[in-house]
Amino acid sequence: MVEGLAIGACYGLFATAVVIIYKTSEVVNFAQGEMAMFSSFVAFHILSAYQYPFWLAFVITMLFSILLGILIEFLFLRPAKHPSILGMIVITLGAEMFLMGLASWKWGAEQKFFSLPLNPSVTYEPVKGMIITNWAIAVFAVTACIMLFLYIFFKFTRLGVAMRATQQNKHAAKIMGIRTERIFSFAWGFSSLIGAVAGMFFASRATLDPAFMMEPFLRAFAAAVLGGLMSIPGVIIGGALMGLIENFFGYFWPHWKPIIAFIVIILVLCLRPSGLFTKHYVKKV
Amino acid sequence: MLKVNNIETWYDLIRALHGISFEVKQGDIVTLLGSNGAGKSTILKTIMRLLYDLKEEQPEKGTIEFMGERIDRKNTDEIVRMGISYVPEGREVFPELSVLENIMMGAYTRRDRKTIKDDIDHVFDHFPILKARKDQEAGHLSGGEQQMLAIGRALMSRPKLLMLDEPSLGLSPLLTRDIFTIIRDINQKDGVTILLVEQNVNMALKYANFAFMMENGRIVRAEKPEILREDEDVKEFYLGIAKETSVKGYQRYRRKVRFR
Numbered sequence: 001m002v003e004g005l006a007i008g009a010c011y012g013l014f015a016t017a018v019v020i021i022y023k024t025s026e027v028v029n030f031a032q033g034e035m036a037m038f039s040s041f042v043a044f045h046i047l048s049a050y051q052y053p054f055w056l057a058f059v060i061t062m063l064f065s066i067l068l069g070i071l072i073e074f075l076f077l078r079p080a081k082h083p084s085i086l087g088m089i090v091i092t093l094g095a096e097m098f099l100m101g102l103a104s105w106k107w108g109a110e111q112k113f114f115s116l117p118l119n120p121s122v123t124y125e126p127v128k129g130m131i132i133t134n135w136a137i138a139v140f141a142v143t144a145c146i147m148l149f150l151y152i153f154f155k156f157t158r159l160g161v162a163m164r165a166t167q168q169n170k171h172a173a174k175i176m177g178i179r180t181e182r183i184f185s186f187a188w189g190f191s192s193l194i195g196a197v198a199g200m201f202f203a204s205r206a207t208l209d210p211a212f213m214m215e216p217f218l219r220a221f222a223a224a225v226l227g228g229l230m231s232i233p234g235v236i237i238g239g240a241l242m243g244l245i246e247n248f249f250g251y252f253w254p255h256w257k258p259i260i261a262f263i264v265i266i267l268v269l270c271l272r273p274s275g276l277f278t279k280h281y282v283k284k285v
Numbered sequence: 286m287l288k289v290n291n292i293e294t295w296y297d298l299i300r301a302l303h304g305i306s307f308e309v310k311q312g313d314i315v316t317l318l319g320s321n322g323a324g325k326s327t328i329l330k331t332i333m334r335l336l337y338d339l340k341e342e343q344p345e346k347g348t349i350e351f352m353g354e355r356i357d358r359k360n361t362d363e364i365v366r367m368g369i370s371y372v373p374e375g376r377e378v379f380p381e382l383s384v385l386e387n388i389m390m391g392a393y394t395r396r397d398r399k400t401i402k403d404d405i406d407h408v409f410d411h412f413p414i415l416k417a418r419k420d421q422e423a424g425h426l427s428g429g430e431q432q433m434l435a436i437g438r439a440l441m442s443r444p445k446l447l448m449l450d451e452p453s454l455g456l457s458p459l460l461t462r463d464i465f466t467i468i469r470d471i472n473q474k475d476g477v478t479i480l481l482v483e484q485n486v487n488m489a490l491k492y493a494n495f496a497f498m499m500e501n502g503r504i505v506r507a508e509k510p511e512i513l514r515e516d517e518d519v520k521e522f523y524l525g526i527a528k529e530t531s532v533k534g535y536q537r538y539r540r541k542v543r544f545r
Contacts, residue, residue, distance in 0.1 A: 158393070165379045165390050172377040174335065177365030177394035177442060 006136035008243020009143040010201050012236040014220035015227065016150070017195035019235050022224075023167045024187040027088040031072065031095040033217030035192050036199025037210060038099050039065040041107050043200060044114050044208055054116070061200070062193055069192025070185045078181065103210040111207040116200065139201055143236070146194060150232060163187060215258070219246070222261040225268050286311045286478055287332070287369075287446055292347030292357070294324075294331045301327045303502040304347065309446065309480050314472050316481040316489040316510075319499035325482040326374055327502075329448050333371050334361050351446070366394050370444030374451050374482075376435040380424030384415055387423045387434055391441030401441070408437040411467055429460040436464070440471065447471065448480045453488060461485060465492050490514050 014036070021029045029035075043061040046052050052060075076095045077088060116138065154160040166173040166183045174180055202216045219242060227238025242264065250257040287309040294302040302324050309315045317325045330336055334357075336343040349357040356364050370391075379387050388408060392401045409416040412433040418426060423434055432452055439447060452468065453461040469492055472479050483489035490496060490510040498506040498513070506513070513519050 158389075161382065161386050161390065162393060165382060165386075168379045168381055169377055171335070172373065172379060173390075174361045175333065175365070175371050175373060175377075176390050176438070177362040178390070179360075179362050 002132050002136055004243045004247030005240055006133075006139045006243070007247065008223075008240035009139050009236070010198055010239070011216065011220045011223040011242050012227075012239020013139075013143050013146065013201075014195060014198035014216060015224035015235045015239050016146070016232055017191040017198065018221060018224050019227075019229060019232060020187055020191040020194070022229050024163060025077075025088070025184055026085055027077075027092060028221070028229075029092045029191070030089065030217075031092045031099060032191070032195050033199075033213035033220075034096045034099040034103070035065070035068055035072065036195035036202075036217075037213040038103055039068060039192070039196035040114065040199040040203045040208060040213075041103050041210075043196075044112060044203075045107070047114075058200075061196060065192045065196035066189040069188035069190070072192075073185050073188035077184075100210050107210070109210055111209045111212075114200070114203040114208040116204040135201075135205065142197060142201075146197070147232070147236060154232075159186070219261040222265045222268075225265050286352060287480065288348075288350040289328070289332070290348045290350070292328075292331060292344040292349065294327055294336065294344045301502050302331065302344070305499075305502070305504055306347075307497050307504060307507065309478060310495075311478055312472075312476065313494045314469070314479045314481060314492055316483055316493040316496045317499060318483060318486050318489060318496055321484075322501075323499040324502040325499055326450050329371060329450055329480070329482060332356075332448065333364060333369070334359065362394065365442055368443070368445035370439040370442050370447050372435045372439045372447070372449045372452065375454060376428075376431040378423040378426075378431050378434050378438070381422055383420050384423055384426070384434060385419045387438050388415075388441055391438035394442050404441055404443070408440055411440075411470065412437050428455050429457075429464075432456065432464060433467075436467070436471075440475075440477075444477060446478045446480060448482075450482045451484060452481070453483065453485045461488060468492065486519070 014032070017036075018029060018032050021027060021032070039061055042064050043057050046057040046060055047054065072095050076091050080087060080091060116135070152160075154164060162173070162176075162178050163183055163186070165176070166178060166180050170180055173183075198216075198220075199213060203212060206212060220239065223239040223242040224235050225238075226241060227234035227236070229235075242261070245264065246257060246260055249260045289305060289307050291304045291306050292302055293300060293304055305324070305328060307315075317328060319325050327336075331344050332349055334343065344357055347357070348355055351364075351367060351369060354367070356367065356369075359367075379390065382390065385405075388405055389401075392404065395401060409419075414430055415433055415437055418430065423431065426434060432454075436447075436449070436452065449468065452464050456464065465488055468479060468481070471477050481489060481493065490513055493510050496506075496508060496510050496513055497504050498508075498519070508516075
């Protein structure tokens, strides 16, 4: 149960990264998973090749992930002239394959072991029958911190409000003197960072290989769809639900576990395409 | 103040502006009039360089000078920083931001927090209704309130020149008059030069100091409003005071004034 929630929080965190990009540029970034994978590999590389302490490696990785996000936006998406949404999505798919290829070339396709400085076997039992691992606590703490930060950022800072403004009306944002292109790079860097954090959590649970983010990405995407692709709190709840549903199925019908994400996507899209938690805004003329 | 010299703008293969030249003098209210598709809004968009998305070299030909500096190859945000503010057609407020956040976004190019606060109060003086609605989402405002918000937002960058694209669009005659009075206030009290694009010729001629009439991407007349209001053609075409139908049933302007 708690474990499911923790995984859900991970999905939620990762889905937040997807949503930030979707909100600013209306593109579902399919390269998100691979961006996180690449950043995790960088962390792995710094840890194993240079033997740096974990926190230093963590900071370097975070910086790297921001740069990676900005670079991908700059190199792949910005040069596209007259981009249609579909075209942009295809571009992100291309970026995904590029990153995956690059990672397998550099680090090889075999599975690596990646660990956070947490001992996963340390568990707590605050209430009888409720077991919390160290990992889950870390996930909850980090997710809470990031959510709090995002809330304050989008609500009270000039840049945050400008990001929301750009998302709602790019044209008008330009007229206000907002450099919309800079906002896009910023959103990509930001989202890449959050994705990298989530990626490291996933990697420490499973193993690290160039395709390891594939499934978490799809699950997180399902969570994002469940939450409505637009609202960050909705996505976190969607992620938590996703984690619970998955764990539930994993417990009762293990065979169905990998499929459930897709069933959720399909059900949501059929029954409530705008997601569970979005308020729909219709433009007044 | 603003000098537009022989500009041409193309939408793909269609030439929307066929060499437009005009000048806006400091402190004036200048209006651009014309029927649909005459190219009025295109002029404003060209000045703001909003057609940059379509093509990098817009305008294709000609120059635009603002306060003696060329702006026809600058980015939109630089132009805003130089002191031109633009109220787009159809208001374009940020629907899910609160009214106050919308107004704050207008001051995005500024860093001086204290004076921004004063300016917000100043905007609320012009539009008291916005103060009452300041925490509402802008998408829930009525059309007139949204228009006021768009104008107030544009004032927040402390413009020297304010360009308005059809501020009367979709508003009742009464509200239109209110908006126009406020525009005149902004011009006279705050000393902001105004370039106004309007369909409501009657109103525009009442409040403007100078008018340009456009047709098919050309400026066909440049005249003081008093003269235009008495003009037979203008009466017939725009003010709806019909005289007689010509043989063809319609008539084009004789091009009395051309800058080519």
